[in-house]
Amino acid sequence: MTPNIDSLLPLLFPLLQAFPVAEREKLLAVGHEHDATAGTVLWEEGQRIDDILFISSGIVVATSNTQAAGRFFLYGHMAAGSVAGLHALQMPNAAQVQLTVQEDAHYLQLPLSALSEALAAYPAAWEAVARELAQGVFHLVNTINLLAQSNGYHRLRRLLIQLDRRARNEHQQSGLALSQQELAARIGLSREMVNRMLAQLRSGGYLEQDERGIFKILQPLPREF
Amino acid sequence: MTPNIDSLLPLLFPLLQAFPVAEREKLLAVGHEHDATAGTVLWEEGQRIDDILFISSGIVVATSNTQAAGRFFLYGHMAAGSVAGLHALQMPNAAQVQLTVQEDAHYLQLPLSALSEALAAYPAAWEAVARELAQGVFHLVNTINLLAQSNGYHRLRRLLIQLDRRARNEHQQSGLALSQQELAARIGLSREMVNRMLAQLRSGGYLEQDERGIFKILQPLPREF
Numbered sequence: 001m002t003p004n005i006d007s008l009l010p011l012l013f014p015l016l017q018a019f020p021v022a023e024r025e026k027l028l029a030v031g032h033e034h035d036a037t038a039g040t041v042l043w044e045e046g047q048r049i050d051d052i053l054f055i056s057s058g059i060v061v062a063t064s065n066t067q068a069a070g071r072f073f074l075y076g077h078m079a080a081g082s083v084a085g086l087h088a089l090q091m092p093n094a095a096q097v098q099l100t101v102q103e104d105a106h107y108l109q110l111p112l113s114a115l116s117e118a119l120a121a122y123p124a125a126w127e128a129v130a131r132e133l134a135q136g137v138f139h140l141v142n143t144i145n146l147l148a149q150s151n152g153y154h155r156l157r158r159l160l161i162q163l164d165r166r167a168r169n170e171h172q173q174s175g176l177a178l179s180q181q182e183l184a185a186r187i188g189l190s191r192e193m194v195n196r197m198l199a200q201l202r203s204g205g206y207l208e209q210d211e212r213g214i215f216k217i218l219q220p221l222p223r224e225f
Numbered sequence: 226m227t228p229n230i231d232s233l234l235p236l237l238f239p240l241l242q243a244f245p246v247a248e249r250e251k252l253l254a255v256g257h258e259h260d261a262t263a264g265t266v267l268w269e270e271g272q273r274i275d276d277i278l279f280i281s282s283g284i285v286v287a288t289s290n291t292q293a294a295g296r297f298f299l300y301g302h303m304a305a306g307s308v309a310g311l312h313a314l315q316m317p318n319a320a321q322v323q324l325t326v327q328e329d330a331h332y333l334q335l336p337l338s339a340l341s342e343a344l345a346a347y348p349a350a351w352e353a354v355a356r357e358l359a360q361g362v363f364h365l366v367n368t369i370n371l372l373a374q375s376n377g378y379h380r381l382r383r384l385l386i387q388l389d390r391r392a393r394n395e396h397q398q399s400g401l402a403l404s405q406q407e408l409a410a411r412i413g414l415s416r417e418m419v420n421r422m423l424a425q426l427r428s429g430g431y432l433e434q435d436e437r438g439i440f441k442i443l444q445p446l447p448r449e450f
Contacts, residue, residue: 064370073373087359096366119352126351127344133358134312140365141321145289147372148298148413188373 005031009056009108012081016054018128019118027118031110042084042099042107049088049095051109056080058105062097063185074185075143077102086132088112089119147188153225155187156197160207164217177213197225230256234281234333237306241279243353244343252343256335267309267324267332274313274320276334281305283330287322288410299410300368302327311357313337314344372413378450380412381422385432389442402438422450 005028010016016024036042042053045066053060055078062075062084075097078084084099089112119125142162149155163178178186184194201207201221208216230253235241241249261267267278270291278285280303287300287309300322303309309324314337344350367387374380388403403411409419426432426446433441 064366065373071375073369075369087362090356090359091363096363096370123349123352126355127348130351130355130358131315133355133362134315136362137312137358137365138316138321140362140369141289143369144298144300144365144372145321147369148290150296150413150415188375190375 005033005108006056009033009054012056013054013083015083015086015125015128015132018125019122023118023122023125027110027114028108030114031108033106033108036101036105036107038101038104040101040105042101043095043097045095045098047095049085049093049112051111052086052088052115053084053099054108054110055082055084056106056108058101058107059103060084060099060105060107061102062099064097066098071188071190072185073188074182076139076186083132085112086129087136089116089129152187152189152193153197155189156183156194157221157223159183159187160201160215160217160221163215167214167216177215179213200225230258230333231281234258234279237281238279238308240308240311240350240353240357243350244347248343248347248350252335252339253333255339256333258331258333261326261330261332263326263329265326265330267326268320268322270320270323272320274310274318274337276336277311277313277340278309278324279333279335280307280309281331281333283326283332284328285309285324285330285332286327287324289322291323296413296415297410298413299407301364301411308357310337311354312361314341314354377412377414377418378422380414381408381419382446382448384408384412385426385440385442385446388440392439392441402440404438425450 010024010028016027019027036058042060043049045064057080060078060082062078063072064075066072078099093112119129146155146158146162149158180195180198181191183198184191187194198207202209204222206217206219206221208218210216235249235253241252244252261283267285268274270289282305285303285307287303288297289300291297303324318337344354371380371383371387374383405420405423406416408423409416412419423432427434429447431442431444431446433443435441
Protein backbone atom coordinates (compact mmCIF):
# COMPACT_ATOMS: atom_id res chain seq x y z
CA MET A 1 0.00 0.00 0.00
CA THR A 2 1.24 3.47 -0.79
CA PRO A 3 2.37 5.39 2.25
CA ASN A 4 0.17 8.44 1.79
CA ILE A 5 -3.24 6.72 1.56
CA ASP A 6 -5.13 5.06 4.43
CA SER A 7 -4.99 1.35 3.58
CA LEU A 8 -8.65 0.82 4.51
CA LEU A 9 -9.93 3.55 2.22
CA PRO A 10 -9.95 1.57 -1.07
CA LEU A 11 -12.13 -1.11 0.55
CA LEU A 12 -15.03 1.34 0.58
CA PHE A 13 -15.03 1.79 -3.19
CA PRO A 14 -15.89 -1.01 -5.65
CA LEU A 15 -14.32 1.10 -8.40
CA LEU A 16 -10.93 1.01 -6.68
CA GLN A 17 -11.38 -2.69 -5.89
CA ALA A 18 -12.00 -3.36 -9.59
CA PHE A 19 -8.31 -2.79 -10.43
CA PRO A 20 -5.55 -5.35 -9.92
CA VAL A 21 -3.29 -4.52 -6.97
CA ALA A 22 -0.48 -3.09 -9.08
CA GLU A 23 -2.78 -0.74 -11.02
CA ARG A 24 -4.55 0.31 -7.84
CA GLU A 25 -1.34 1.16 -6.04
CA LYS A 26 -0.10 3.17 -9.00
CA LEU A 27 -3.40 5.06 -8.97
CA LEU A 28 -3.42 5.69 -5.23
CA ALA A 29 0.17 6.94 -5.39
CA VAL A 30 -1.01 10.03 -7.29
CA GLY A 31 -4.04 10.60 -5.04
CA HIS A 32 -4.30 12.95 -2.11
CA GLU A 33 -6.39 12.58 1.01
CA HIS A 34 -8.12 15.63 2.43
CA ASP A 35 -10.12 16.62 5.47
CA ALA A 36 -12.80 19.22 4.81
CA THR A 37 -14.85 20.98 7.46
CA ALA A 38 -18.56 21.66 7.22
CA GLY A 39 -19.27 24.55 4.88
CA THR A 40 -16.32 23.93 2.56
CA VAL A 41 -17.29 24.19 -1.11
CA LEU A 42 -15.59 21.36 -3.02
CA TRP A 43 -16.94 22.27 -6.47
CA GLU A 44 -18.71 25.32 -7.75
CA GLU A 45 -21.23 25.05 -10.55
CA GLY A 46 -19.48 25.56 -13.86
CA GLN A 47 -15.92 24.96 -12.65
CA ARG A 48 -13.71 22.51 -14.50
CA ILE A 49 -13.58 19.00 -13.04
CA ASP A 50 -9.97 17.77 -12.98
CA ASP A 51 -10.32 15.24 -10.18
CA ILE A 52 -12.58 12.45 -9.05
CA LEU A 53 -13.60 12.65 -5.39
CA PHE A 54 -13.98 9.46 -3.32
CA ILE A 55 -15.83 10.45 -0.14
CA SER A 56 -14.81 8.19 2.74
CA SER A 57 -16.51 9.89 5.69
CA GLY A 58 -18.82 12.78 6.48
CA ILE A 59 -21.59 14.13 4.29
CA VAL A 60 -21.37 16.21 1.13
CA VAL A 61 -24.45 17.79 -0.41
CA ALA A 62 -24.97 18.32 -4.13
CA THR A 63 -27.03 21.37 -5.08
CA SER A 64 -27.74 23.36 -8.21
CA ASN A 65 -29.10 26.76 -9.17
CA THR A 66 -27.14 28.04 -6.19
CA GLN A 67 -26.14 31.22 -8.00
CA ALA A 68 -29.64 31.98 -9.28
CA ALA A 69 -31.79 34.53 -7.50
CA GLY A 70 -34.42 31.90 -6.73
CA ARG A 71 -34.24 28.79 -4.59
CA PHE A 72 -31.45 26.27 -4.86
CA PHE A 73 -32.20 22.65 -5.64
CA LEU A 74 -30.93 19.81 -3.43
CA TYR A 75 -29.88 16.68 -5.35
CA GLY A 76 -29.13 14.81 -2.20
CA HIS A 77 -26.57 13.77 0.35
CA MET A 78 -23.40 11.95 -0.58
CA ALA A 79 -22.27 9.77 2.31
CA ALA A 80 -19.20 7.56 2.76
CA GLY A 81 -18.71 5.44 -0.36
CA SER A 82 -19.93 8.08 -2.81
CA VAL A 83 -17.89 9.01 -5.86
CA ALA A 84 -18.21 12.39 -7.60
CA GLY A 85 -17.10 13.35 -11.09
CA LEU A 86 -17.05 10.02 -12.94
CA HIS A 87 -19.11 11.13 -15.93
CA ALA A 88 -16.39 13.71 -16.63
CA LEU A 89 -14.24 10.81 -17.85
CA GLN A 90 -16.26 10.80 -21.07
CA MET A 91 -18.30 14.00 -21.13
CA PRO A 92 -17.70 17.78 -20.93
CA ASN A 93 -16.02 18.29 -17.57
CA ALA A 94 -17.72 21.42 -16.27
CA ALA A 95 -19.38 20.80 -12.90
CA GLN A 96 -23.18 20.84 -13.24
CA VAL A 97 -23.68 20.93 -9.49
CA GLN A 98 -22.14 22.54 -6.43
CA LEU A 99 -20.67 20.20 -3.83
CA THR A 100 -20.59 21.50 -0.26
CA VAL A 101 -19.43 19.68 2.86
CA GLN A 102 -22.34 19.40 5.30
CA GLU A 103 -20.69 17.27 7.99
CA ASP A 104 -16.89 17.22 8.33
CA ALA A 105 -15.70 14.96 5.55
CA HIS A 106 -12.68 13.01 4.48
CA TYR A 107 -12.04 12.24 0.84
CA LEU A 108 -9.52 10.98 -1.65
CA GLN A 109 -8.84 13.23 -4.62
CA LEU A 110 -7.63 11.40 -7.72
CA PRO A 111 -6.69 13.14 -10.97
CA LEU A 112 -9.16 12.36 -13.78
CA SER A 113 -6.18 11.81 -16.07
CA ALA A 114 -4.71 9.14 -13.78
CA LEU A 115 -8.01 7.25 -13.65
CA SER A 116 -8.26 7.48 -17.45
CA GLU A 117 -4.80 5.96 -17.79
CA ALA A 118 -5.58 3.18 -15.31
CA LEU A 119 -8.76 2.35 -17.23
CA ALA A 120 -6.84 2.27 -20.50
CA ALA A 121 -4.39 -0.17 -18.90
CA TYR A 122 -7.15 -2.30 -17.38
CA PRO A 123 -10.38 -1.74 -19.38
CA ALA A 124 -12.37 -4.38 -17.49
CA ALA A 125 -12.64 -1.84 -14.65
CA TRP A 126 -15.01 0.14 -16.87
CA GLU A 127 -17.69 -2.22 -15.56
CA ALA A 128 -17.35 -0.58 -12.13
CA VAL A 129 -17.53 2.89 -13.72
CA ALA A 130 -20.66 1.83 -15.60
CA ARG A 131 -22.18 0.57 -12.36
CA GLU A 132 -21.70 3.91 -10.62
CA LEU A 133 -23.15 5.71 -13.65
CA ALA A 134 -26.11 3.30 -13.90
CA GLN A 135 -26.94 4.09 -10.27
CA GLY A 136 -26.71 7.76 -11.18
CA VAL A 137 -29.10 7.35 -14.12
CA PHE A 138 -31.56 5.41 -11.96
CA HIS A 139 -31.63 7.99 -9.17
CA LEU A 140 -31.69 10.97 -11.53
CA VAL A 141 -34.67 9.57 -13.43
CA ASN A 142 -36.44 9.01 -10.10
CA THR A 143 -35.69 12.61 -9.16
CA ILE A 144 -37.07 13.90 -12.46
CA ASN A 145 -40.23 11.83 -12.21
CA LEU A 146 -40.78 13.34 -8.79
CA LEU A 147 -39.94 16.92 -9.80
CA ALA A 148 -42.05 16.75 -12.93
CA GLN A 149 -45.26 16.21 -11.00
CA SER A 150 -47.15 19.45 -11.30
CA ASN A 151 -48.92 18.97 -7.97
CA GLY A 152 -46.72 19.98 -5.05
CA TYR A 153 -48.37 17.64 -2.57
CA HIS A 154 -47.86 14.68 -4.92
CA ARG A 155 -44.14 15.48 -4.98
CA LEU A 156 -43.93 15.66 -1.21
CA ARG A 157 -45.96 12.47 -0.81
CA ARG A 158 -43.69 10.57 -3.19
CA LEU A 159 -40.54 11.84 -1.49
CA LEU A 160 -41.84 10.94 1.99
CA ILE A 161 -42.69 7.43 0.79
CA GLN A 162 -39.16 7.06 -0.63
CA LEU A 163 -37.55 8.31 2.57
CA ASP A 164 -39.73 6.10 4.73
CA ARG A 165 -38.92 3.04 2.60
CA ARG A 166 -35.22 3.80 2.75
CA ALA A 167 -35.29 4.24 6.54
CA ARG A 168 -37.05 0.87 6.92
CA ASN A 169 -34.81 -1.02 4.49
CA GLU A 170 -31.42 0.27 5.48
CA HIS A 171 -29.76 0.74 8.77
CA GLN A 172 -30.42 4.44 8.86
CA GLN A 173 -27.17 6.35 8.71
CA SER A 174 -27.11 9.14 11.23
CA GLY A 175 -27.15 12.58 9.73
CA LEU A 176 -29.03 11.61 6.60
CA ALA A 177 -32.35 12.90 7.90
CA LEU A 178 -33.67 15.85 5.95
CA SER A 179 -34.62 19.13 7.54
CA GLN A 180 -37.85 20.72 6.36
CA GLN A 181 -35.81 23.19 4.34
CA GLU A 182 -33.93 20.31 2.70
CA LEU A 183 -37.18 18.50 1.94
CA ALA A 184 -38.42 21.65 0.22
CA ALA A 185 -35.16 22.01 -1.73
CA ARG A 186 -35.37 18.35 -2.86
CA ILE A 187 -38.72 18.89 -4.56
CA GLY A 188 -38.48 22.48 -5.71
CA LEU A 189 -41.11 23.92 -3.38
CA SER A 190 -40.96 26.77 -0.88
CA ARG A 191 -40.15 25.95 2.71
CA GLU A 192 -43.39 27.55 3.86
CA MET A 193 -45.49 25.34 1.59
CA VAL A 194 -43.72 22.19 2.76
CA ASN A 195 -43.95 23.15 6.43
CA ARG A 196 -47.68 23.74 6.10
CA MET A 197 -48.27 20.36 4.43
CA LEU A 198 -46.10 18.50 6.97
CA ALA A 199 -47.92 20.13 9.89
CA GLN A 200 -51.26 18.99 8.51
CA LEU A 201 -49.98 15.45 7.89
CA ARG A 202 -48.65 15.28 11.45
CA SER A 203 -51.82 16.62 13.02
CA GLY A 204 -53.81 14.17 10.91
CA GLY A 205 -51.78 11.30 12.40
CA TYR A 206 -50.19 10.32 9.08
CA LEU A 207 -46.61 11.14 9.91
CA GLU A 208 -44.15 11.49 12.73
CA GLN A 209 -40.60 12.73 12.88
CA ASP A 210 -38.32 11.29 15.56
CA GLU A 211 -35.71 13.15 17.58
CA ARG A 212 -33.12 12.56 14.85
CA GLY A 213 -35.43 14.20 12.32
CA ILE A 214 -36.19 10.95 10.50
CA PHE A 215 -39.68 10.72 9.03
CA LYS A 216 -41.90 7.73 9.62
CA ILE A 217 -45.20 7.16 7.90
CA LEU A 218 -47.83 5.95 10.42
CA GLN A 219 -50.62 5.26 7.96
CA PRO A 220 -50.88 5.54 4.17
CA LEU A 221 -50.61 9.20 3.15
CA PRO A 222 -53.78 10.60 1.56
CA ARG A 223 -53.68 10.70 -2.24
CA GLU A 224 -54.84 14.30 -2.31
CA PHE A 225 -54.08 17.11 0.08
CA MET B 226 -23.08 -10.96 -40.77
CA THR B 227 -26.07 -12.82 -39.46
CA PRO B 228 -28.82 -13.19 -42.03
CA ASN B 229 -31.60 -11.61 -39.97
CA ILE B 230 -29.98 -8.26 -39.15
CA ASP B 231 -29.35 -5.39 -41.59
CA SER B 232 -25.57 -5.31 -41.98
CA LEU B 233 -25.46 -1.50 -41.77
CA LEU B 234 -27.35 -1.32 -38.48
CA PRO B 235 -24.40 -2.05 -36.13
CA LEU B 236 -22.45 0.84 -37.68
CA LEU B 237 -24.85 3.27 -36.02
CA PHE B 238 -24.06 2.07 -32.50
CA PRO B 239 -20.65 2.53 -30.86
CA LEU B 240 -21.71 -0.05 -28.27
CA LEU B 241 -22.09 -2.75 -30.95
CA GLN B 242 -18.86 -1.60 -32.61
CA ALA B 243 -17.04 -2.04 -29.31
CA PHE B 244 -17.20 -5.84 -29.56
CA PRO B 245 -14.88 -7.96 -31.70
CA VAL B 246 -16.57 -9.31 -34.85
CA ALA B 247 -17.17 -12.79 -33.45
CA GLU B 248 -18.83 -11.51 -30.24
CA ARG B 249 -20.90 -9.01 -32.19
CA GLU B 250 -22.21 -11.61 -34.61
CA LYS B 251 -23.11 -13.92 -31.76
CA LEU B 252 -24.98 -11.06 -30.13
CA LEU B 253 -26.81 -10.00 -33.29
CA ALA B 254 -27.83 -13.59 -33.94
CA VAL B 255 -30.17 -13.44 -30.92
CA GLY B 256 -31.51 -9.98 -31.79
CA HIS B 257 -34.70 -9.15 -33.63
CA GLU B 258 -35.42 -6.20 -35.87
CA HIS B 259 -38.80 -4.53 -35.65
CA ASP B 260 -40.78 -1.85 -37.43
CA ALA B 261 -43.09 0.14 -35.20
CA THR B 262 -45.66 2.65 -36.37
CA ALA B 263 -46.34 6.01 -34.74
CA GLY B 264 -48.32 5.61 -31.54
CA THR B 265 -46.89 2.20 -30.61
CA VAL B 266 -45.98 1.98 -26.92
CA LEU B 267 -42.63 0.15 -26.61
CA TRP B 268 -42.41 0.30 -22.81
CA GLU B 269 -44.93 1.19 -20.17
CA GLU B 270 -43.83 2.76 -16.90
CA GLY B 271 -43.19 0.05 -14.36
CA GLN B 272 -42.93 -2.87 -16.78
CA ARG B 273 -39.95 -5.21 -16.58
CA ILE B 274 -37.10 -4.44 -18.98
CA ASP B 275 -35.86 -7.67 -20.58
CA ASP B 276 -34.39 -6.18 -23.73
CA ILE B 277 -32.17 -3.35 -24.86
CA LEU B 278 -33.58 -1.32 -27.76
CA PHE B 279 -31.25 0.06 -30.43
CA ILE B 280 -33.25 2.64 -32.39
CA SER B 281 -32.04 2.83 -35.99
CA SER B 282 -34.64 5.11 -37.57
CA GLY B 283 -37.70 7.17 -36.68
CA ILE B 284 -38.31 8.93 -33.38
CA VAL B 285 -39.26 7.52 -30.02
CA VAL B 286 -40.33 9.79 -27.14
CA ALA B 287 -39.63 9.09 -23.49
CA THR B 288 -42.26 10.35 -21.05
CA SER B 289 -43.15 9.84 -17.41
CA ASN B 290 -46.08 10.41 -15.10
CA THR B 291 -48.23 9.29 -17.99
CA GLN B 292 -50.60 7.40 -15.71
CA ALA B 293 -50.99 10.24 -13.24
CA ALA B 294 -54.02 12.46 -13.37
CA GLY B 295 -51.87 15.52 -14.04
CA ARG B 296 -49.60 16.36 -16.93
CA PHE B 297 -47.06 13.96 -18.35
CA PHE B 298 -43.40 14.91 -18.49
CA LEU B 299 -41.40 14.74 -21.73
CA TYR B 300 -37.80 13.57 -21.29
CA GLY B 301 -37.05 14.05 -24.93
CA HIS B 302 -36.82 12.52 -28.36
CA MET B 303 -34.72 9.47 -29.09
CA ALA B 304 -33.56 9.55 -32.71
CA ALA B 305 -31.56 7.06 -34.76
CA GLY B 306 -28.52 5.94 -32.78
CA SER B 307 -30.25 6.02 -29.38
CA VAL B 308 -30.09 3.07 -27.02
CA ALA B 309 -32.73 2.41 -24.35
CA GLY B 310 -32.48 0.20 -21.28
CA LEU B 311 -28.73 0.03 -20.64
CA HIS B 312 -28.87 0.93 -16.96
CA ALA B 313 -31.01 -2.18 -16.43
CA LEU B 314 -27.81 -4.21 -16.90
CA GLN B 315 -26.82 -3.26 -13.36
CA MET B 316 -29.88 -1.77 -11.68
CA PRO B 317 -33.50 -2.75 -10.93
CA ASN B 318 -35.02 -3.39 -14.33
CA ALA B 319 -38.44 -1.81 -14.01
CA ALA B 320 -38.99 0.85 -16.68
CA GLN B 321 -39.01 4.32 -15.14
CA VAL B 322 -40.34 5.93 -18.30
CA GLN B 323 -42.81 5.18 -21.06
CA LEU B 324 -41.39 4.87 -24.58
CA THR B 325 -43.77 5.70 -27.41
CA VAL B 326 -43.04 5.77 -31.13
CA GLN B 327 -43.63 9.28 -32.46
CA GLU B 328 -42.45 8.80 -36.05
CA ASP B 329 -42.43 5.33 -37.62
CA ALA B 330 -39.37 3.66 -36.19
CA HIS B 331 -37.09 0.74 -36.81
CA TYR B 332 -35.18 -0.86 -33.97
CA LEU B 333 -33.11 -3.83 -32.93
CA GLN B 334 -34.27 -5.65 -29.82
CA LEU B 335 -31.51 -7.50 -27.96
CA PRO B 336 -32.06 -9.58 -24.82
CA LEU B 337 -30.49 -7.99 -21.75
CA SER B 338 -29.13 -11.43 -20.82
CA ALA B 339 -27.32 -11.78 -24.16
CA LEU B 340 -25.67 -8.38 -23.77
CA SER B 341 -24.65 -9.31 -20.20
CA GLU B 342 -23.01 -12.49 -21.50
CA ALA B 343 -21.21 -10.66 -24.29
CA LEU B 344 -19.88 -8.11 -21.78
CA ALA B 345 -18.70 -10.90 -19.51
CA ALA B 346 -16.86 -12.43 -22.47
CA TYR B 347 -15.40 -9.09 -23.57
CA PRO B 348 -15.36 -6.72 -20.57
CA ALA B 349 -13.52 -3.93 -22.40
CA ALA B 350 -16.85 -3.15 -24.09
CA TRP B 351 -18.07 -1.83 -20.72
CA GLU B 352 -16.32 1.39 -21.74
CA ALA B 353 -18.97 1.89 -24.44
CA VAL B 354 -21.75 1.15 -21.92
CA ALA B 355 -20.20 3.67 -19.53
CA ARG B 356 -20.10 6.25 -22.32
CA GLU B 357 -23.82 5.89 -23.03
CA LEU B 358 -24.57 6.11 -19.32
CA ALA B 359 -22.28 9.14 -18.84
CA GLN B 360 -24.22 10.91 -21.59
CA GLY B 361 -27.39 9.97 -19.76
CA VAL B 362 -26.12 11.40 -16.46
CA PHE B 363 -25.05 14.61 -18.18
CA HIS B 364 -28.40 15.19 -19.89
CA LEU B 365 -30.44 14.15 -16.86
CA VAL B 366 -28.58 16.59 -14.60
CA ASN B 367 -29.17 19.33 -17.19
CA THR B 368 -32.86 18.44 -17.19
CA ILE B 369 -33.04 18.59 -13.41
CA ASN B 370 -31.24 21.92 -13.23
CA LEU B 371 -33.79 23.27 -15.67
CA LEU B 372 -36.83 21.71 -13.97
CA ALA B 373 -35.70 22.82 -10.54
CA GLN B 374 -35.89 26.50 -11.39
CA SER B 375 -38.91 27.77 -9.53
CA ASN B 376 -39.59 30.51 -12.07
CA GLY B 377 -41.44 29.17 -15.13
CA TYR B 378 -40.07 31.79 -17.51
CA HIS B 379 -36.50 30.97 -16.44
CA ARG B 380 -37.14 27.34 -17.37
CA LEU B 381 -38.53 28.26 -20.76
CA ARG B 382 -35.69 30.71 -21.42
CA ARG B 383 -33.07 28.09 -20.59
CA LEU B 384 -34.74 25.45 -22.76
CA LEU B 385 -35.06 27.84 -25.73
CA ILE B 386 -31.38 28.75 -25.44
CA GLN B 387 -30.47 25.03 -25.42
CA LEU B 388 -32.67 24.30 -28.45
CA ASP B 389 -31.32 27.30 -30.33
CA ARG B 390 -27.72 26.28 -29.62
CA ARG B 391 -28.40 22.73 -30.74
CA ALA B 392 -30.06 23.89 -33.97
CA ARG B 393 -27.04 26.08 -34.76
CA ASN B 394 -24.41 23.49 -33.87
CA GLU B 395 -25.88 20.41 -35.49
CA HIS B 396 -27.39 19.81 -38.83
CA GLN B 397 -30.95 19.97 -37.59
CA GLN B 398 -32.60 16.58 -37.89
CA SER B 399 -36.07 16.85 -39.33
CA GLY B 400 -38.80 16.01 -36.89
CA LEU B 401 -36.90 17.02 -33.78
CA ALA B 402 -38.63 20.39 -33.53
CA LEU B 403 -40.81 20.67 -30.46
CA SER B 404 -44.45 21.64 -30.59
CA GLN B 405 -45.65 24.13 -28.00
CA GLN B 406 -47.27 21.26 -26.12
CA GLU B 407 -43.97 19.36 -26.12
CA LEU B 408 -42.08 22.45 -24.94
CA ALA B 409 -44.52 22.69 -22.03
CA ALA B 410 -44.14 18.98 -21.24
CA ARG B 411 -40.33 19.32 -21.27
CA ILE B 412 -40.37 21.92 -18.49
CA GLY B 413 -43.38 20.89 -16.47
CA LEU B 414 -45.58 23.88 -17.25
CA SER B 415 -49.07 24.13 -18.69
CA ARG B 416 -49.45 24.55 -22.44
CA GLU B 417 -51.40 27.75 -21.92
CA MET B 418 -48.64 29.32 -19.86
CA VAL B 419 -45.98 28.40 -22.43
CA ASN B 420 -48.09 29.61 -25.36
CA ARG B 421 -48.64 32.95 -23.68
CA MET B 422 -44.92 33.44 -23.00
CA LEU B 423 -43.92 32.38 -26.52
CA ALA B 424 -46.48 34.77 -28.07
CA GLN B 425 -45.02 37.65 -26.09
CA LEU B 426 -41.45 36.72 -27.01
CA ARG B 427 -42.43 36.55 -30.68
CA SER B 428 -44.27 39.84 -30.67
CA GLY B 429 -41.32 41.43 -28.89
CA GLY B 430 -39.04 40.32 -31.73
CA TYR B 431 -37.00 37.95 -29.57
CA LEU B 432 -37.96 34.70 -31.22
CA GLU B 433 -39.14 33.17 -34.46
CA GLN B 434 -40.30 29.70 -35.37
CA ASP B 435 -39.74 28.54 -38.95
CA GLU B 436 -42.11 26.47 -41.08
CA ARG B 437 -40.62 23.25 -39.61
CA GLY B 438 -41.38 24.49 -36.12
CA ILE B 439 -37.74 25.05 -35.20
CA PHE B 440 -37.14 27.94 -32.81
CA LYS B 441 -34.54 30.59 -33.52
CA ILE B 442 -33.50 33.27 -31.07
CA LEU B 443 -33.24 36.66 -32.84
CA GLN B 444 -31.86 38.66 -29.94
CA PRO B 445 -30.90 37.75 -26.38
CA LEU B 446 -34.01 36.72 -24.46
CA PRO B 447 -34.91 39.06 -21.58
CA ARG B 448 -33.75 37.84 -18.17
CA GLU B 449 -37.17 38.42 -16.64
CA PHE B 450 -40.59 38.06 -18.21
